[in-house]
Amino acid sequence: MPNSIPEAPAGGGSDTARPWWLGGLVVALGCLCLYGAFSLPQAARYAGIGPGLFVTLVGGGLVLLGLILLLQIARDEQFIPQDTEDASGGESAHWPAFFTALAAALAPIFTIERLGMPITAMLSFALVAHAFGSRKTVVNVLVGAVLGALSWLLFTRLGLQLGGFLPMAGI
């Protein structure tokens, strides 16, 4: 009886898939804006509104939208991940790859001032390539270093300030 297969477990079973935190996050963002707006004057003397009013409006809007989103989630709103080139929304997340790529994005925060652009580029490049499944690590490290060094030379020449080439060595 192919017609009688239940499509999804009804009731409490699907609760784990409901992203309550998403709505909560939007509400929290709104509250953050409202908190920031508290210290600002809402009305200026001549203009009807001061610097705080727009902040209050945006914060209030976010809280309201977050609440609507929570309501939608309670009503089983479906969130379908976007399809892009090279990625299928239907697949579940591969977390090691995600965190490797995240490490690549985090690396510059710690390295760019002390180690400079070329070494930062080398690290980021090798990490992203690893996240995408490339295991030719030595080649990737080299390509990243060359790409970083060449970009540094080119963009510095174009007038962009990118910091030292190798600040640790004083260059």
Added chain:
Amino acid sequence: METFSLLLQGFGVALQPINLFYALLGSVLGTAIGVLPGIGPALTIALLLPVTISVAPTSAFIMFAGVLYGAMYGGSTTSILINTPGEAGSMMTALEGNRMARAGRGASALATAALGSFVAGTIATLLLTFAAPAIAEIAFYFRPADYFALTVLAFTSVAVVMGSSRVRGFVSLFIGLALGLVGIDQMTGQARLTFGVPALFDGMELAVVLVSLFAVGEILYVASRYRKNASEIVPMRGWAWMSWEDLRRSWKPWLRGTALGFPIGALPGGGSEIPTMLSYTLERRLSKHPEEFGHGAIEGVAGPEAANNAAAAGILIPLLTLGLPTSATAAVLLAAFQNYGLQPGPFLFTNNPELVWGLIASLYVGNVMLLVLNLPLVGLWVRLLSIPAPQLYAGILVFATIGIWGVSNSVVDLIAMVIIGIMGYVMRVYDFPIAPVLIGLILGPMAEQQLRTALAAGQGNPVVLVSTPLSVAFLVLAGLFLLAPVVLRRLRAGA
């Protein structure tokens, strides 16, 4: 007549060797990023922004226009040959174009796409040439209340039309508005939403937010769900060309596509998805061979491709005449204008005629260049696809870091890059549209300023906001846009 002489002067600017060079550079870059996955025109222009400090504004905008148009040409190539529409606007092209390529008619599909883009781009530029000064003329009479209503219209339409859910569209928009509030308030000098971080006093740069959302968010998303592209490239070498029969079947769809694409592209929130979809539906209805649709009908490539390109030209109308961006690409172009201390709008036409008309003239030049670059060299562009994805995405992150670090050498920007990048990841997983964030970020401050100016002029009485017929009309339209999803859903069902 005045327009003609201004346009001639524009050609004088656009045909200077240095500007021709930038047009070529933009066209080549644009086509390349159109072919490559993971990188689009908005991201490319954002990454080029820091470089522009050493380039004259006219040359920079000529290059950006080349990127904008080139991405359209490049996008159609991948849609046809590997069935991967890089953006919503080329979805319809992939539908018929890839079938044609599989049936061995790839050359015809590419040719009708390129020639259609050329015809549409040229006609749309012609329309832009004459419509823009007229609209700019009207915009002189806009009052702050009108401008505020117009931004409300832009916000509503963008939040509603882009993406699948109104609520999520508005969440994106409001996040953008909140980000736009960060920094010193221009009218009173008070710090807002900076939470004591001095690096935030200057506000959030659009380039930083855009690069984080489009590059970092995309890399995180694709890395976590990466699957090797299974669809193989339909081999294609040498020229893209078409027969007389193909041409006979193509020219009407080109013109109809242009007629649909240009006006819809000029509307706030119009974008390229709706006109291409409309064009596809229209061509299927009008075709003498409706049975071919779904199996590689050339009209199904010709019409949507023309509509796509015409829509890209259409976004320049509100941008240049009103300073109103209606897409992510337009938002970053507006940021570029602001980087040069220029404010697009009616005064741009009177204060910087050289820039405006040079830019418009360069669109004609760019179209010719792109045709020459794309018809004979299509085999060369396809080779770009042999760059393996791991190294390609790694390279994108390196350039994103350079782009963000180059803005102001600020570690806070790099931290923002990661946070906003994670936000971009979440937005992709939970299907939030991204463009409204950017529109909110760049238009929010303008909306607030107009609101405050209007209210100041009206001594705080909110009635001033609906005191002109135009402002009422815009606000009513904004209200109507809230109903748009229902109409759109019917359209989709019909497509």
